[in-house]
Amino acid sequence: MARRRKKHDHEEHVDESWLIPYADILTLLLALFIVLFASSSIDVKKFQLMSSAFNEIFVGGPGVMDYPSPVPESEADLGDDKQVQEQKLLTVDEIEAAKKKDRQELEELQKRVDGYIAANELQKQFATELTSEGLLLTIRDNVLFQSGSAVVGAKDQGVARELSGLLEMDTPRSVIISGHTDDVPISNANYESNWELSVMRAVNFMKIILKNQNLDPRWFSAKGFGEFKPLASNDTSEGRAENRRVEVLILPRMMQ
Structure with missing residues (x-):
């Protein structure tokens, strides 16, 4: 019984071994934040600095909180903003110059087509228009x-x-060669809808165009819109006649 009443002369210490893995977890979390920060705008120099930071963390040396930044202030993105903006301005100027030249080429092409139309007295059947989408040549379907x-x-x-x-x-x-119709339903054995008729008109016209061996078929395509892109009201015969057409759209090289 005396042994049970025996008291120790010292108190037991609290087990602090859990602090080691806890500190490791904090270190890994901080390393993760460094990776996320650096990967948002990483380049070769930043990657090298990030690698050095990891070496310091896992091999020894300054702690994570002591490491100033994976990107020195002298190499920060703000230092390159002026140069980047100057390059962008130069690129914009070059693009605008190319667009202007492209527009001039389309204007010259329009003059050639208009000259052909005038020489053959086809003003009632043909029309040209220079739009933001390119040079548009419209041909009435009865032609x-x-x-x-x-x-x-x-x-x-x-x-x-x-x-x-x-x-x-x-x-x-x-x-792009496209076919268009009015909204009068078609009823014959060859085509079930105006949409099919418009597609085949565009394709057949393109086939004749491409008999010219100086043209590369890879630059041509055909579309059919049926009655769904009218230029005028289909309530009158004149409007329906205007809607029945084939369009040849010559695209700009530089998009507007």
């Missing part, structure tokens, strides 16, 4: 097609071939 047909008439194939010659350019441009 090329019979009603409800997508076959280019024999007498009009010569017109298509003449136009193909005007599309010859030293530096090719993308050309």
